[in-house]
Amino acid sequence: MMARTIDFAQGWRIMQIGITKLEKHVEGLPGNSINSEQYIKLYTTVYVMCTQKPPHDHTEKLYNKYCEVLEEYTKSTALPSLRKTYDDEYMLLRVLLERWSIHKKMVRRLSRIFHYLDRYFVYRNSLLSLEEVGLACFVDMVYNTLQRRVREAVIAIVDKEREGDDTDIDRALLENIKDIYVEIGMGNMKRYEQDLESFMLEGTASYYSRKASRWIQEYSYFDYIRKSEECVKKEKKRMSHYLYASSEPELVKKVEHELFVVYANKLLEKKHSEFREIAGGLEPITNMFKQHVEDTDGQDTAAIRKVIEVHDKYIVYVTKCLENQTIFHKSLKEAFKFFCSKAVSGSSLSAESLATICDRIIILKKWASEELSDEAIEKVVKFLAYISDDKDLFAEFYKKKLARRLLLNRDASYDHERRIITKLKQQFGGNFTYKMEGMVTDLTLSRQYQNSFDEYVASNPAAKPGIDFNVTLLTTSVWPSYKTFDVNLPSEMVKCVEIFKVFYEAKHKRRKLTWLHSLDTCHINGKFDQKPIDLIVSTHQAAVLLLFNTRDQLNYTDIQTQLNLSHEDLVWVLHSLSCAKYKILIKEPATETVSKNDVFEVNSKFTSRMGRVKIPLSHVDERKKVVEYVNNDRRYAIEASIVRIMKGKKVLGHEQLVSQCVKQLSGMFKPDVKAIKTRIEELIARDYLERDKMNPNMFRYLA
Amino acid sequence: MRETVKLISMEGFEFVIDREAAMVSQTIRSMLTSPGGFSESKEGVVTFPDISTTILEKICQYFYWSIQYSRGKETEFHIEPELTLELMMAANYLHT
Numbered sequence: 001m002m003a004r005t006i007d008f009a010q011g012w013r014i015m016q017i018g019i020t021k022l023e024k025h026v027e028g029l030p031g032n033s034i035n036s037e038q039y040i041k042l043y044t045t046v047y048v049m050c051t052q053k054p055p056h057d058h059t060e061k062l063y064n065k066y067c068e069v070l071e072e073y074t075k076s077t078a079l080p081s082l083r084k085t086y087d088d089e090y091m092l093l094r095v096l097l098e099r100w101s102i103h104k105k106m107v108r109r110l111s112r113i114f115h116y117l118d119r120y121f122v123y124r125n126s127l128l129s130l131e132e133v134g135l136a137c138f139v140d141m142v143y144n145t146l147q148r149r150v151r152e153a154v155i156a157i158v159d160k161e162r163e164g165d166d167t168d169i170d171r172a173l174l175e176n177i178k179d180i181y182v183e184i185g186m187g188n189m190k191r192y193e194q195d196l197e198s199f200m201l202e203g204t205a206s207y208y209s210r211k212a213s214r215w216i217q218e219y220s221y222f223d224y225i226r227k228s229e230e231c232v233k234k235e236k237k238r239m240s241h242y243l244y245a246s247s248e249p250e251l252v253k254k255v256e257h258e259l260f261v262v263y264a265n266k267l268l269e270k271k272h273s274e275f276r277e278i279a280g281g282l283e284p285i286t287n288m289f290k291q292h293v294e295d296t297d298g299q300d301t302a303a304i305r306k307v308i309e310v311h312d313k314y315i316v317y318v319t320k321c322l323e324n325q326t327i328f329h330k331s332l333k334e335a336f337k338f339f340c341s342k343a344v345s346g347s348s349l350s351a352e353s354l355a356t357i358c359d360r361i362i363i364l365k366k367w368a369s370e371e372l373s374d375e376a377i378e379k380v381v382k383f384l385a386y387i388s389d390d391k392d393l394f395a396e397f398y399k400k401k402l403a404r405r406l407l408l409n410r411d412a413s414y415d416h417e418r419r420i421i422t423k424l425k426q427q428f429g430g431n432f433t434y435k436m437e438g439m440v441t442d443l444t445l446s447r448q449y450q451n452s453f454d455e456y457v458a459s460n461p462a463a464k465p466g467i468d469f470n471v472t473l474l475t476t477s478v479w480p481s482y483k484t485f486d487v488n489l490p491s492e493m494v495k496c497v498e499i500f501k502v503f504y505e506a507k508h509k510r511r512k513l514t515w516l517h518s519l520d521t522c523h524i525n526g527k528f529d530q531k532p533i534d535l536i537v538s539t540h541q542a543a544v545l546l547l548f549n550t551r552d553q554l555n556y557t558d559i560q561t562q563l564n565l566s567h568e569d570l571v572w573v574l575h576s577l578s579c580a581k582y583k584i585l586i587k588e589p590a591t592e593t594v595s596k597n598d599v600f601e602v603n604s605k606f607t608s609r610m611g612r613v614k615i616p617l618s619h620v621d622e623r624k625k626v627v628e629y630v631n632n633d634r635r636y637a638i639e640a641s642i643v644r645i646m647k648g649k650k651v652l653g654h655e656q657l658v659s660q661c662v663k664q665l666s667g668m669f670k671p672d673v674k675a676i677k678t679r680i681e682e683l684i685a686r687d688y689l690e691r692d693k694m695n696p697n698m699f700r701y702l703a
Numbered sequence: 704m705r706e707t708v709k710l711i712s713m714e715g716f717e718f719v720i721d722r723e724a725a726m727v728s729q730t731i732r733s734m735l736t737s738p739g740g741f742s743e744s745k746e747g748v749v750t751f752p753d754i755s756t757t758i759l760e761k762i763c764q765y766f767y768w769s770i771q772y773s774r775g776k777e778t779e780f781h782i783e784p785e786l787t788l789e790l791m792m793a794a795n796y797l798h799t
Contacts, residue, residue: 037750039734044753047796112733119798 008058011049012065018042018113019069026105027077042113050116059121066114066130070107070137078103078142090170092153096146097176100138107134139184147195150177154196155203158242162207162234174242182244197247201254204235208258228259355397359405378423392633392668395432396626398424400480402436406443407472407519414440429667438478446472449504456503468523469496474516482516488564489517490546493539526584529604534612535584540565540573541615545584553601556594567596574600582606582615638671638679643688646701654680654697708735708747710763712756722747724766729798758793761786765799 018038049058078099082092111118111130122129128136154177181192208231215224232255239251402417417440425433450470489497497515504513522542524535537545543563547554560570571594578587578600585600641664645657652660658676665671680699683689692698706722708731726732731749751759761782768780782790793799 037752040750040752043730044796051795115730115733115798 006045006048006052006058008049008061011045011058014045015042015065019110022106022109023073023077026102026109039113043115046114047116050121059117062114063117063121063127066110066117067133067137070110070134071141073106074103074137074141078138082142082146090153090157090173092149093173093177096142096150097173097180099142100180103134103138103142107131107138110134135184143184151196151199154242155200158200158203158238159207161238171241178242178244192244197243197250200243201247201250204251205254205258208255212259231259232256355394355401359398359401391428391432392637393627393630395428395668396480396630399436399439400626402439403480406439408521414443432668435478438475442474442478443472446474449473453500453503457499467492467496469500471500476514482518487517487540487543488562489539490543492546493543526606528606530607531611533606533608533610536612536614537577538573540569541577544573544577548585548602553599555599556596559600570594574598576615580615582608582613584615634669634671635675635679637665637668638676639683641665642676642679642683646689646699650701651692652699654699657699706747708749710759711748711750712754712759713752714756716756716759718759718763720763720766724763724770725749727766727769727799728762731797753796754793755789758786758789761790762793762797762799765794 018041021038046062049062052058081095082099107130111134114130118130121127154174157174178192178196181196184191211231212228215227219227232252235255236248236252239248243251406414406417418437421433421436421440424436450472453471501513504511517539520539522537522539524537524542524545526533526535526545535545540563544559547559547562551558556570556574559574560567563570565573574585574587574594577583578585579592579594583603584606586603587594588599588601638661641661642657645660645664646652657680658673661676662671662673680689684691684699687702689699690702692700707719708722708725710718710720710725710731712718722735725735734749735747754762765780768778771778772780
């Protein structure tokens with residue numbers, strides 16, 4: 001072991017030579033590699049200087065010198081090259097990378113040489129190890145000043161790639177840069193996170209927010225969604241190059257936030273408005289329908305069915321693609337409302353047509369099974385829920401048609417009807433359907449009555465009606481109102497009526513029977529020249545025909561006196577017998593209309609291929625009547641609702657009253673604001689409400 | 704294929720030992736494993752102008768004993784008392 005002491009200056013001179021050589025070496029200058037001899041020498045020098053007895057214990061000085069050396073080195077070499085401005089981001093990054101790796105080398109070599117310091121001095125005095133010193137040096141001098149530029153460069157490159165400029169993205173470079181950040185952290189990721197990661201995330205966020213603001217204008221809803229999803233995918237792939245995996249969830253979150261959350265409202269609006277556009281696309285369909293319906297009026301069913309199809313299609317659209325959000329259902333509803341309220345060739349696709357559809361669906365035997373027709377009805381009903389401001393109108397029409405179906409089709413199974421009514425109940429509530437249910441119940445009851453009546457007749461020989469006779473009992477309140485014709489019945493019929501009256505009164509003392517002869521059917525056997533034909537006619541028609549049993553020829557006035565019918569009704573009846581398809585009676589003069597001076601006689605030459613002929617009564621347009629009826633009903637409903645509201649609130653302003661009224665009645669129909677106003681005035685006149693003296697817009701309830 | 708290194712004492716004696724043995728010394732190890740190599744990593748020769756032959760010999764023995772010991776063979780390593788001090792200093796120097 002050596003015995004000589006090394007003076008610091010001396011020792012350091014030796015060191016300096018070695019260090020200079022080393023510096024040159026790491027810069028890549030050839031011929032400067034340090035061989036083992038030199039290394040040993042340097043190492044030994046350090047060793048000796050540290051182990052010498054004080055005052056030659058130069059450890060601390062050595063340490064300081066070490067730090068100095070590194071600083072000097074960095075200053076003289078790394079900084080200048082990095083201070084330059086570079087046009088190309090790549091240059092900057094590459095230079096940085098180079099200098100960093102050189103620096104690392106330098107630090108490593110140097111610290112090996114000075115290693116002895118690390119073993120004792122550093123440890124004992126809790127100083128930064130040699131390596132740490134080296135790193136810190138770089139960080140302070142180079143990294144801190146540069147890193148902003150560096151990361152801006154990085155994000156510029158990444159943005160370029162995002163734009164699709166893939167050509168010369170040096171991904172390896174970016175990865176290395178990322179590694180620098182991590183290494184500089186010296187074990188923890190704080191530097192990485194603070195300096196690189198957060199910046200990159202922000203940059204990404206701002207990039208996408210810029211893009212999103214543009215895209216939201218340009219793209220349709222679906223395109224936007226698709227593009228955004230693509231971007232998210234790409235970013236995930238891309239970020240593995242320039243960020244650590246740990247950053248991924250954050251990044252994705254940011255991107256998604258910018259693309260989706262920020263614009264969530266706008267997106268919804270977009271959907272909404274796009275849907276309106278889609279709904280606007282229903283316009284051409286409307287026109288198509290118009291055409292359709294103008295051609296044949298029987299095409300109502302087809303038209304509506306088509307509409308239902310379209311509607312179904314859009315429902316699927318909404319539920320599957322647009323996530324079934326209520327806002328879309330709303331737009332769909334509005335779209336269809338709008339569409340349906342437009343008159344389709346005069347007759348609006350309204351409550352009435354829907355009722356007609358239902359009617360036809362039920363009657364039409366072409367449905368293979370009842371289930372199918374049930375389904376079809378369900379669709380119509382659902383559809384109805386969307387469009388109708390006039391649900392009560394639909395109810396009325398439906399009821400009328402139901403009544404007709406029930407009365408004309410004695411042998412039908414009522415189960416089917418019941419099922420449909422249940423469906424309507426589910427849709428609209430019991431209020432809507434309770435009358436319909438009542439009608440069906442009536443018929444079943446009627447059958448029972450009929451049976452017991454037959455028994456009664458069988459067991460009671462005095463009560464023989466003489467002709468086959470069936471009665472259907474209808475509860476007045478439940479059935480639509482029918483006009484009663486008071487007609488003088490032929491004697492045979494009178495007898496039947498009397499017998500039944502007796503029978504019924506025995507059962508229910510206090511009930512009143514009103515006979516609706518307009519709904520009856522009679523089977524009359526007419527003996528014509530060629531062959532006897534059964535005629536199925538209404539009671540009134542039968543009454544007329546039976547008159548001819550006694551006389552061959554009758555004139556109008558005769559018939560009228562005999563039957564005691566009003567002029568209109570008689571005309572109607574005679575018209576159906578003489579001027580319609582089947583001319584049972586010959587009219588003189590043979591004009592198309594019946595007048596008071598006409599003479600009628602039996603057409604003995606009448607014949608038909610079939611043995612049984614139905615003579616229908618010309619159909620009266622009930623529509624107007626139904627509408628009128630419903631309007632009246634509505635008036636009462638509005639009044640009742642107003643009174644109810646006022647009773648509860650005692651004092652209320654005009655607008656609030658109107659809006660509450662609308663809300664209450666919305667289940668059945670959409671009340672017209674004017675109508676409500678009129679009703680309010682009416683109620684004031686009838687002393688249910690009064691106007692506030694101070695404020696004419698306020699109303700008070702009068703008990 | 705065991706590599707060997709040559710350790711040369713101050714008198715010029717050459718001790719050829721396994722690389723693995725030499726690595727017991729941290730100093731030698733860092734010399735031999737530095738990247739981009741000090742030239743000795745290629746050559747595998749280290750000169751110790753400050754270590755006498757006797758000591759160096761003992762040190763080489765120590766290397767082998769150390770490996771054996773770490774592999775489970777617990778024998779004793781005998782040190783002649785007069786060598787102790789110098790051996791210690793060498794050990795310190797070589798970071799062993």
